Amino acid sequence: NAGVMQNPRHLVRRRGQEARLRCSPMKGHSHVYWYRQLPEEGLKFMVYLQKENIIDESGMPKERFSAEFPKEGPSILRIQQVVRGDSAAYFCASSPLASWDNEQFFGPGTRLTVL
Amino acid sequence: AQSVTQPDIHITVSEGASLELRCNYSYGATPYLFWYVQSPGQGLQLLLKYFSGDTLVQGIKGFEAEFKRSQSSFNLRKPSVHWSDAAEYFCAVGVHNYGQNFVFGPGTRLSVLP
Numbered sequence: 001n002a003g004v005m006q007n008p009r010h011l012v013r014r015r016g017q018e019a020r021l022r023c024s025p026m027k028g029h030s031h032v033y034w035y036r037q038l039p040e041e042g043l044k045f046m047v048y049l050q051k052e053n054i055i056d057e058s059g060m061p062k063e064r065f066s067a068e069f070p071k072e073g074p075s076i077l078r079i080q081q082v083v084r085g086d087s088a089a090y091f092c093a094s095s096p097l098a099s100w101d102n103e104q105f106f107g108p109g110t111r112l113t114v115l
Numbered sequence: 116a117q118s119v120t121q122p123d124i125h126i127t128v129s130e131g132a133s134l135e136l137r138c139n140y141s142y143g144a145t146p147y148l149f150w151y152v153q154s155p156g157q158g159l160q161l162l163l164k165y166f167s168g169d170t171l172v173q174g175i176k177g178f179e180a181e182f183k184r185s186q187s188s189f190n191l192r193k194p195s196v197h198w199s200d201a202a203e204y205f206c207a208v209g210v211h212n213y214g215q216n217f218v219f220g221p222g223t224r225l226s227v228l229p
Binding site: 004031033035040041042043044045048055056059091093095098099100102103104106107108109 | 205207219
């Protein structure tokens with residue numbers, strides 16, 4: 001059973017471009033979480049999704065950021081019109097159920113650099 | 116609001132020495148507490164967790180942590196550090212929202228001297 005997959009692992013964008021980050025959860029996992037890690041900081045929760053639904057987006061910036069988890073395919077975190085402050089590592093995690101008895105498994109992250 | 120502090124940004128220990136990484140939390144209810152390790156360029160791996168019961172919990176790779184409610188602490192310990200333990204360590208509180216959201220501390224970077 002492969003772990004959580006994220007691609008690309010590294011992404012370079014110029015200011016004003018769009019960034020699309022993909023996350024494939026572990027097989028059988030229908031709950032996906034996105035986190036952002038700014039340099040020298042811990043991870044900050046962004047959004048929690050189940051298949052085709054956004055459950056909690058309280059950590060998402062109000063503008064330029066969006067996330068989806070379609071019925072088929074990976075979860076996508078989309079950042080429009082990127083700015084230098086968006087440079088960070090973006091991690092997704094997945095779990096089979098929204099229960100603390102179920103471990104949340106993290107992917108290796110996508111490191112976004114905005115020039 | 117929930118918060119997690121890790122007072123030590125960077126710790127250096129010699130291989131074979133004992134280790135203690137500090138973690139303090141602020142949370143209104145009974146906390147779910149976690150320690151994760153992040154190796155360079157990798158995602159986070161769960162070391163151990165505390166929900167209830169015995170306040171001393173054992174984890175993987177020889178790590179343990181002790182929950183002290185009176186001190187709002189959940190310190191991570193290892194009796195003898197190996198060079199492969201060099202990594203970033205994050206303490207986290209599980210937040211009871213819609214799902215399994217974490218509030219992470221800023222992390223402690225561990226360096227191990229040969």
